[in-house]
Amino acid sequence: MATAFTLFGMDVVHDNAPALPPRSQPTTYHEYIDFLKQQVHSPSAITPTLKPETKQVRIQCQVRARIPTNEGGEMYLYLYKNNQDTKEHLAIVYGDDIRSKSLDNTWKNETIMNRIVRGAYYGRLEEVVTEESRNMNLNEDQLRYLEEQQNKAKAQFAQSSSPPLVRIHSECFTGETVHSARCDCGEQLDEAMRLMQEAGRGVMVYLRQEGRGIGLLEKLKAYNLQDLGHDTVAANVLLKHPPDARTYGIANAILEDLGLKDVMLLTNNPDKIEQLEAYGSIKVVERRPMVPRSWSSTPASVNSVNDLLRTPSSSPAPHSPLLGGKELDKYLAVKVRKMRHILDVPQGIEK
Numbered sequence: 001m002a003t004a005f006t007l008f009g010m011d012v013v014h015d016n017a018p019a020l021p022p023r024s025q026p027t028t029y030h031e032y033i034d035f036l037k038q039q040v041h042s043p044s045a046i047t048p049t050l051k052p053e054t055k056q057v058r059i060q061c062q063v064r065a066r067i068p069t070n071e072g073g074e075m076y077l078y079l080y081k082n083n084q085d086t087k088e089h090l091a092i093v094y095g096d097d098i099r100s101k102s103l104d105n106t107w108k109n110e111t112i113m114n115r116i117v118r119g120a121y122y123g124r125l126e127e128v129v130t131e132e133s134r135n136m137n138l139n140e141d142q143l144r145y146l147e148e149q150q151n152k153a154k155a156q157f158a159q160s161s162s163p164p165l166v167r168i169h170s171e172c173f174t175g176e177t178v179h180s181a182r183c184d185c186g187e188q189l190d191e192a193m194r195l196m197q198e199a200g201r202g203v204m205v206y207l208r209q210e211g212r213g214i215g216l217l218e219k220l221k222a223y224n225l226q227d228l229g230h231d232t233v234a235a236n237v238l239l240k241h242p243p244d245a246r247t248y249g250i251a252n253a254i255l256e257d258l259g260l261k262d263v264m265l266l267t268n269n270p271d272k273i274e275q276l277e278a279y280g281s282i283k284v285v286e287r288r289p290m291v292p293r294s295w296s297s298t299p300a301s302v303n304s305v306n307d308l309l310r311t312p313s314s315s316p317a318p319h320s321p322l323l324g325g326k327e328l329d330k331y332l333a334v335k336v337r338k339m340r341h342i343l344d345v346p347q348g349i350e351k
């Protein structure tokens with residue numbers, strides 16, 4: 001519902017704001033901020049609700065490629081297209097037994113070489129591909145040989161039944177690429193990949209939902225509002241966005257496509273669990289906390305939202321540079337206070 005009022009002498013229409021009660025229109029900036037504060041503190045304004053996608057989510061994995069790293073072992077990167085947006089959402093997969101159904105399906109009129117180029121092969125390519133195939137000049141016998149090798153390898157890839165570690169991670173250019181200390185997103189990404197590599201199995205669904213779904217442009221505006229003293233939730237609301245605009249229908253579809261049913265979800269955010277489970281096909285059998293390193297001397301929280309949100313202790317090992325500082329503390333504390341994140345706030349940090 002649109003709310004109109006005057007701010008600094010300008011007419012402001014706040015499309016996404018909760019309706020103002022009659023005769024209590026804020027007329028000054030401070031009144032408006034007080035109004036917003038009441039709203040963002042009220043459970044109805046911040047309790048996330050399932051925001052269903054407007055049409056049934058359809059996804060297709062377009063390509064898969066092997067990514068070797070110096071310290072983090074080897075993983076496969078899966079790139080997805082979908083019918084909801086034009087973004088290239090990703091899955092980073094550890095473990096050979098986790099495969100994409102939509103990638104492995106046979107596509108119309110494709111050759112075995114087409115399948116290899118889009119990554120729908122089994123085993124390691126260097127073991128099955130000859131010099132001729134690298135040049136793509138395969139004769140019938142070589143093609144048949146490749147196909148046989150593929151079928152043999154395929155037969156070895158029965159899926160393990162134990163629930164893998166899964167993280168649904170939203171893109172954060174500032175935290176992951178330029179190492180901003182306003183948030184712990186880069187640290188969480190590194191830590192989740194480290195845990196999956198250690199376990200030898202896991203899936204990171206990497207959603208291009210920058211800025212909790214509002215995009216980088218709006219997130220950078222929010223940073224300026226934060227520098228004026230507003231917290232991350234209030235800054236979003238001031239910009240006429242919900243505190244968290246993310247949905248997880250694409251993540252749900254990707255996990256389904258990867259053949260997963262039961263997962264151990266790495267998160268502090270109950271909204272992710274509730275939204276994911278509401279789709280009905282993926283069960284979060286366990287929650288693993290992502291304790292920020294600068295807060296990790298604190299024991300893991302037992303402040304569970306429901307029985308599902310169990311919190312086994314976990315202390316992240318050093319991997320990325322230690323982040324910390326007042327801005328990060330405030331960012332994390334606001335997630336605990338206003339977004340129900342399950343984390344103990346260390347003593348001395350304002351909740």
Ligand SMILES: Nc1nc2c(ncn2[C@@H]2O[C@H](COP(=O)(O)OP(=O)(O)OP(=O)(O)O)[C@@H](O)[C@H]2O)c(=O)[nH]1
Nearest residue numbers: 168169170171172183209210211212232267268269
């Ligand atoms: N709008 C807004 N978004 C932010 C800000 N700081 C970080 N983000 C975004 O917040 C999102 C964090 O995503 P995640 O780490 O996947 O999720 P989370 O909600 O923190 O939950 P966890 O699973 O516990 O990490 C990313 O999209 C970041 O770009 C901010 O100040 N404002």
